[in-house]
Amino acid sequence: KAGVTQTPRYLIKTRGQQVTLSCSPISGHRSVSWYQQTPGQGLQFLFEYFSETQRNKGNFPGRFSGRQFSNSRSEMNVSTLELGDSALYLCASSTGVKTNEKLFFGSGTQLSVL
């Protein structure tokens, strides 16, 4: 069974640009969550999508957005990039229907903003 796939693996952008990251969950999983990982702030929850609907959101500005498609693949978009957006962005998938469920993480997209 294929794991969670994130593309691209690395991205370099400049301030003011926008970026789209992609996440393909494990087959059969309907929940995709996104996290930002930085040395200073650690792992912070961005949002979760379940069956194409955002069902929870973290404390990030509106520049961070996401969506989920009917095949459960998810994208997150960051507009008007700032230097502080440089981070490893991780997505995680699960069935989304059980409490305390194990999350399966991808290897992440490393975003550098210059």
Added chain:
Amino acid sequence: GDSVTQMEGPVTLSEEAFLTINCTYTATGYPSLFWYVQYPGEGLQLLLKATKADDKGSNKGFEATYRKETTSFHLEKGSVQVSDSAVYFCALSDEGSGNTGKLIFGQGTTLQVKP
């Protein structure tokens, strides 16, 4: 709000040494607790979990007990190996949100095991 505090690293041990990584939490409800591990260049993997007070999670020689009275979930292993070198994250589920995908993580503790 809910939060998780881990001991700061890095932690450097010799092979076969005893490992303890401290984790304490603050939560208004009754969260479930997790330990995730991140190997270099990879995403996080669930190591173990406990869903209620006094539960003990265990996997691959690692153990952690959910202590409600001390709000702690310390990770232990009796004899570490070089292959255990990784970053360890303590986390709790945000049960108040009613979702499964939102976890609150500690800052992570880097473990380096030397031969």
